[in-house]
Amino acid sequence: MAITARVKASDNLWFDVSADTEPELFKQVARVQEVFSVAKCGMCGCKDVKFVVRTAAKKSKWLEVVCQDIGCKAKLVYSTTEDNNFVYPKIRWDHLSDAQKEQRKDEQEYAEKHNGFLPNNGFFKFKSS
Ligand SMILES: [Zn+2]
Incomplete structure (x- = not known):
């Protein structure tokens, strides 16, 4: 039953x-x-968040939750497991790809002090470096 x-x-x-x-x-x-x-949103606390799928250049798709506050627009990115059956939010430093670690290296110190967890529940603002 x-x-x-x-x-x-x-x-x-x-x-x-x-x-x-x-x-x-x-x-x-x-x-x-x-x-x-x-x-x-883990950054500003706005309750208006939206699930967004963007098709990337290659075969992959980007899954994100994006804050709808116009002054914030922080996002939480997701990863897909290799078999494509599961997704998970990238809330830990070791979830990030090497490129993401490079882009978000200012979050590493926080993660090291917080059992590997990223600040702002994984939400971040795009930084062009
Ligand atoms: Zn926000």
Whole structure:
């Protein structure tokens, strides 16, 4: 018998998940909470955040959550696992690619002092260096 649950990710985003076993339901709830529970911008606190997909030059797509505050526009970037089945928000220093580490090197010291976690819940403003 399927067990269903309604998971609130943010004020305007809900998910209905369903599974045959408790461990499977647990996994699904965890996925929703890890990937989609972005209720506000980690930089300015604005609750108006938007999920955005941009197609990059090659085969890949950029998945981002972008703050809609016009004075902020900070974003949280996501990564896709190699098998393309899962995505996760880049909230830790070791999630960043080498190019991202270079671009965001001013966040490294914070991460080292906070068990590897990036400042502002992973939100950052694009810096042209
Ligand atoms: Zn913001």
